[in-house]
Amino acid sequence: MLKNLRGLFSNDLSIDLGTANTLIYVRDQGIVLDEPSVVAIRVHNGQKTIEAVGTDAKRMLGRTPGNITAIRPLKDGVIADFQVTEKMLQHFIAKVHENSFIRPSPRVLICVPCMSTQVERRAIRESALSAGAREVRLIEEPMAAAIGAGLAVEEANGSMVVDVGGGTTEIAIISLNGVVYRDSVRVGGDRFDEAIVSHVRRRYGSLIGDATAERIKEEVGCAFAGSELREIDVRGRNLAEGVPRSFSLNSDEILEALQEPLTQIVQAVKSALEQSPPELAADIAESGIVLTGGGALLRDLDRLIADETGLPVIVADDPLTCVARGGGRAMELMDRHTIDLLSTE
Amino acid sequence: MEDSDTKAAQSSGAPGGLLSAAREAQGISQREMADRLNWLPNYVGAIESNRFDQLRNPNFGRGYLKAYGKLVGVSEVDLIEAYEALPDVDEADKARTRRVKRAVPQVQKLGPAIPAGIMAALLLVALLWYLRGDEAEPIVVPAVTAVQEAGAEPTSPLPLGEMTEQQLASDAVIEAQGLELGSGSEPLQEQSSEPEPLSESTAVEPPIQAAAIENPAAEAPDMLSPVVVESGPLLNFSFSGACWIEIRNAAAELIYANLHDAGNTLQVGGEAPFDVLVGDARMVTLTYLGEAVPIKRRPGRVIARFTVGE
Numbered sequence: 001m002l003k004n005l006r007g008l009f010s011n012d013l014s015i016d017l018g019t020a021n022t023l024i025y026v027r028d029q030g031i032v033l034d035e036p037s038v039v040a041i042r043v044h045n046g047q048k049t050i051e052a053v054g055t056d057a058k059r060m061l062g063r064t065p066g067n068i069t070a071i072r073p074l075k076d077g078v079i080a081d082f083q084v085t086e087k088m089l090q091h092f093i094a095k096v097h098e099n100s101f102i103r104p105s106p107r108v109l110i111c112v113p114c115m116s117t118q119v120e121r122r123a124i125r126e127s128a129l130s131a132g133a134r135e136v137r138l139i140e141e142p143m144a145a146a147i148g149a150g151l152a153v154e155e156a157n158g159s160m161v162v163d164v165g166g167g168t169t170e171i172a173i174i175s176l177n178g179v180v181y182r183d184s185v186r187v188g189g190d191r192f193d194e195a196i197v198s199h200v201r202r203r204y205g206s207l208i209g210d211a212t213a214e215r216i217k218e219e220v221g222c223a224f225a226g227s228e229l230r231e232i233d234v235r236g237r238n239l240a241e242g243v244p245r246s247f248s249l250n251s252d253e254i255l256e257a258l259q260e261p262l263t264q265i266v267q268a269v270k271s272a273l274e275q276s277p278p279e280l281a282a283d284i285a286e287s288g289i290v291l292t293g294g295g296a297l298l299r300d301l302d303r304l305i306a307d308e309t310g311l312p313v314i315v316a317d318d319p320l321t322c323v324a325r326g327g328g329r330a331m332e333l334m335d336r337h338t339i340d341l342l343s344t345e
Numbered sequence: 346m347e348d349s350d351t352k353a354a355q356s357s358g359a360p361g362g363l364l365s366a367a368r369e370a371q372g373i374s375q376r377e378m379a380d381r382l383n384w385l386p387n388y389v390g391a392i393e394s395n396r397f398d399q400l401r402n403p404n405f406g407r408g409y410l411k412a413y414g415k416l417v418g419v420s421e422v423d424l425i426e427a428y429e430a431l432p433d434v435d436e437a438d439k440a441r442t443r444r445v446k447r448a449v450p451q452v453q454k455l456g457p458a459i460p461a462g463i464m465a466a467l468l469l470v471a472l473l474w475y476l477r478g479d480e481a482e483p484i485v486v487p488a489v490t491a492v493q494e495a496g497a498e499p500t501s502p503l504p505l506g507e508m509t510e511q512q513l514a515s516d517a518v519i520e521a522q523g524l525e526l527g528s529g530s531e532p533l534q535e536q537s538s539e540p541e542p543l544s545e546s547t548a549v550e551p552p553i554q555a556a557a558i559e560n561p562a563a564e565a566p567d568m569l570s571p572v573v574v575e576s577g578p579l580l581n582f583s584f585s586g587a588c589w590i591e592i593r594n595a596a597a598e599l600i601y602a603n604l605h606d607a608g609n610t611l612q613v614g615g616e617a618p619f620d621v622l623v624g625d626a627r628m629v630t631l632t633y634l635g636e637a638v639p640i641k642r643r644p645g646r647v648i649a650r651f652t653v654g655e
Binding site: 309 | 382383384385400401402404405407409411412
C-alpha cells in the first residue's frame with residue numbers, strides 16, 4: 001500500500017540497463033539520466049559502502065587506492081553482481097526523483113538482452129524491485145531499439161535492427177509486434193576497447209587503460225577501409241622501460257585492431273539474413289538495416305555492413321538513446337492498447 | 346517530371362537539392378548513386394525531390410539523408426537543418442530526437458504549498474489506516490476476562506472441527522450466557538438477544554464477546570483446563586493471564602476458539618500445521634511435541650498470529 005502511495009509521486013521510467021551506460025527515460029520528459037554503469041565501493045573495517053555511482057565512479061576506474069574498488073556490475077548485458085546492481089539502480093532512481101520529498105516507487109520498464117536466460121531476467125527484475133520499483137516490466141532490447149528508431153513494428157513488414165551495445169550486439173528481425181528472429185553476440189563497445197588495448201600492447205609494447213582505449217575508439221576508430229585517415233597522440237606505460245611514453249595511432253591501425261570483433265558482428269548479421277523468411281528478407285532489402293546503440297557511432301560501421309551485405313544501412317537518430325526512448329514509447333503503447341510487447345520474464 | 350522536381354528542390358535549398366547538386370558536381374548518375382548506397386533506384390530520385398512519403402518507411406528520412414550526404418560529402422548538420430525546415434516534416438518527427446537534459450520532477454511543478462498539503466493529507470490517511478488496522482485485530486475484551494476466573498468449571502471442550510460456524514457461534518453465546526461475572530465486575534444492564542447466523546468464520550468472535558458483556562447472569566466456569574480436542578500432535582498452552590485464542594488446522598478450519606484466564610491450560614490436537622491467533626502473547630506459553638515454542642509478536646503489539654508444526 002505504501003508503495004502505491006509513493007507511486008503517486010514517482011514517474012514511470014524506462015531503463016536501458018546497459019553494460020557500459022545506463023539511460024533513463026521519463027515519459028513526457030525524455031532522457032533524464034545517462035551515466036556509466038559503474039559503482040565505486042569503499043571497504044572500511046570489512047564494511048562495504050558505496051563511494052560513488054555513475055560518472056563520478058567512472059572517473060575512478062583504474063585510479064583507485066587499495067580500499068576503493070570501481071566495478072561494473074553488469075557484464076555482457078546481464079547482472080554480474082546483484083547487490084551492486086541493486087544499489088546502482090537505487091541511486092539512479094533516486095537521482096531521477098531527487099527533488100521529490102518522499103522515497104520514489106516508480107513503475108519501471110527495463111530492457112534486457114534478447115538471448116538472456118530466465119535466471120538472468122529474474123535477477124534484473126528482482127534487482128529493480130529491491131531498488132524500490134513497485135512494478136517491473138521487461139522488454140527485449142532489439143524490440144525497444146526498433147520502436148525507438150521509429151520502425152513500424154506493428155505492421156506486417158519485416159524490419160531488421162542491429163543494436164551494438166557495450167557488452168553485446170543484438171540482432172533481431174521484427175514484424176507484427178513480435179521478434180521473428182533474434183540473435184545476440186557477446187561483442188560490443190567493450191570488446192572494441194579490449195582489442196585496441198591489446199593492439200597497442202603488441203605493436204608499441206605499451207599499456208593503456210580502458211578509458212584511453214575508449215577515447216581512441218571515439219576519435220580515430222573506424223570500421224571501413226575507405227574512411228578518411230585520422231591520427232591521435234596517446235600516452236601509455238612502456239612495458240619494457242616502465243615509464244610513460246607518447247606515441248601516435250592512426251585510424252588504419254585501429255581498423256586492423258578492430259577486425260576480429262567487427263567480423264563477428266558482420267557474420268551475425270549475415271547469419272540473421274540467411275535465416276530470415278524470404279518475405280521478410282525482401283522487406284529488409286527494401287527498407288534497410290537499422291543500426292542503434294553506442295557502437296553504431298563507430299565511424300563507418302554502417303558502410304561496412306552495407307558493403308558486406310549489399311543492403312541499405314541506416315544509423316538511427318541518436319542511436320545511444322534509442323533503446324531507452326523505445327522502452328518509454330513501448331510503455332505508453334502497452335498502457336494504451338494493452339498489447340504484449342514483453343517477454344514475460 | 347522528376348528532373349523538374351529536382352531542379353525546384355535545388356533552387357529552394359531543401360536537403361534533396363543539396364544532395365543532387367553535390368552528386369551532379371561529382372558526375373554520378375542517380376542509378377550509380379542508388380547502387381553505391383544499395384538503395385532501390387527510385388529512392389534517390391524521391392529524396393532529391395524531397396518526397397519522403399514515397400519511402401517505404403518515411404521515419405527513415407533522416408537516416409537516408411545522412412547516408413547519402415556522407416557519400417557525396419555534404420555536411421550532416423546542413424542536411425538535417427534543411428530537412429527540419431521542410432513544411433511537410435511534422436513536429437513529432439522533429440521532437441523525436443530532441444533530448445531533455447534535465448528532468449523537471451512533477452512535484453516541483455506543483456509549487457511549494459501543494460506538496461505540503463498533499464503530505465499532510467497523506468499523513469492523515471496513513472494515521473487513519475493505522476488506527477483502522479488496530480481495530481481490525483481481534484481484541485480481548487476486558488469484560489470477558491472478568492467472566493472466567495481460576496477455579497471455574499471446565500467448559501465444553503469445543504471440538505469445533507466438525508461444527509458449522511453457525512453452531513459455533515450459537516454455542517459460544519450459550520456458553521457465555523451460562524457464565525457468571527466475577528465478584529470484581531459490575532453487572533451489565535441488557536440481556537443478550539438471539540445471535541444471528543454468521544456467514545464468515547472471522548465473525549465468530551463478536552457474538553461471544555458481545556454476549557458475555559451483555560449477560561449479567563452469566564456464571565464463570567471454575568476451570569477451563571485441561572481441554573483436549575481431537576487426536577494427533579498436541580499443542581499445550583498454559584495461560585498466565587486473560588487471553589483469547591483461536592486455532593485453525595491444516596485445512597484452515599477453525600478447530601478451537603475461546604477465552605482463557607490465568608492458571609488455565611489447554612491441549613488441542615489435530616492436523617498440523619496449526620495457525621494460531623492469541624489475543625495477548627505475553628500471557629501464553631506454548632509447547633509442541635515436548636518443545637517450547639517461542640511466540641513472536643510485532644513490537645508494540647500484544648496480539649500474535651503464528652504457525653506451529655510446519
